[in-house]
Amino acid sequence: MGAPGVHRGLPSTTLTLVLPLDAPLRVSWAGRPDSLHEGWTSLSGLSLVPAAIHHEGTQRGIQLALTVAGARALLGMPAGALAAELTDADAAGVTALRELPERLHGLDSTQEQVALVDRVLVDLARGAGSRGTAPRDGMRPEVAVALRALAGGARVGAVAASVGLSRRRLGDLVRAECGVRPKQLHRVSRFAAARGLLGRLPLAEVAACCGFADQAHLTREWTALAGCSPTVWLREEFPFVQDEPVSGLAASDA
Template sequence: MVGPLTVPLALRPYVAWLTGYDVVGPPGVHRGLPGTSLTFVLPLGAPLDVAWSGDPGSRRASWSSVAGLHAAPAEIRHDGHQEGFFLALTTAGARALLGLPAAAIAGQLLSLDDLAPGLRHLPEQLHAAPTWPERAGVLHRALATALSAHAGPGARAEVGRALASLSRGVPVAAVADEVGYSRRHLRNLVVAETGLSPKEYQRVARFESSRDRVLDAARRGGTLAEVAAVCGYADQAHLAREWRDLAGCAPTTWLREEFPDVQAGGVLPG
């Protein structure tokens, strides 16, 4: 397992995080969970076999995969060896690196061939680099070139502020007041930028926060009730319903599938 990699300073507003991965284990299906970032995967060794959960018609195998913001899980099938780069692109990163608003690809699974012809040779360039540091260098240079190619105006600054506030759980009406817009105008701007309504974006952001806290609770022996309270869910049952809708499984199932060693310590159900 390679782990998190440094994001160059110029790319940090656009790449929330970057990791290299090289994992060997039993064949299976990895869940791609909703979040406030676009998922950009560059596999090595074998194409990425990905589909939206419950939608076999969306299944595709590709050497690059970009998933727009979504409120449903994806399924990534693998033969036991997973290797490549995983990037989380901010909504600003969609404009800066791909040349389009995140809303343009919301709920879609696409490849670089579909989205960014200037980056279409990146997968083969990564395969030609023999070491992880060299591959990271190739990736950084390609993204810097893409950034230069799309150096146009970004979203309005107030939209970025609104998204940050929504992510923190600030009520939609308060966010509208904060940026000086009516709720309807704010909704139109957020949908145009992300493809999700303010309420949908906030729901995904809260789920994303709960995902991180569920893992932390499992590691330290916490409980799901604690996670529900900290994340602003009405109760543990509310948390469980949101996980079924957005992840397609219970938090404990996700832990067992993705982090079996951590689950051995156990996040307590109550």
């Protein structure tokens, strides 16, 4: 709630699924008005730029963060297929999600709406309502191990060696699974960790905790990925209803 304007949706290691309840969601990539998407479902893949979420002062809906493994389990596709995309359930081809907004609007309480979303997601994870009858292959084990290590701050060369792959092969597999390359994934993961601490610790401590060289390095990275400095984001958008404690990229969790 607040004055009409634009909210920044920051880069993350998860895909974002939004089910608006009062009006279709209008979202675009920052600086790219040609990418505007409007609909009753909004699905965005991993990106290195922020999203611009347009609102009239009040927004209400259900937002889910899907891990890379969650994209496979619920959507039947790798997250890489949706990289840098702003789309919806129709384009993803998931019938159960396509029908969900209308079902949500028929319910009276938030508790009922959340319970319905829970049931639909469980059914999807079990295979009901998936795209047609095509089998949904799982993530390659070495990629799952690599994603955990990269999100934890390990160097790309060390990760490649630990899973028995060349740096180039690891990069190709990670990009196909996520839509970003290993160094980019590590970069976004570090940024997401900083976001979880911003406003709770001094900037210098946030930089030290999250693996930045210093506060100036944190500020440069934040400006590049968020489109504004940490202090501007704190002034304009913190605290925000969507903010939750940061968690690492869990390749085995849906």
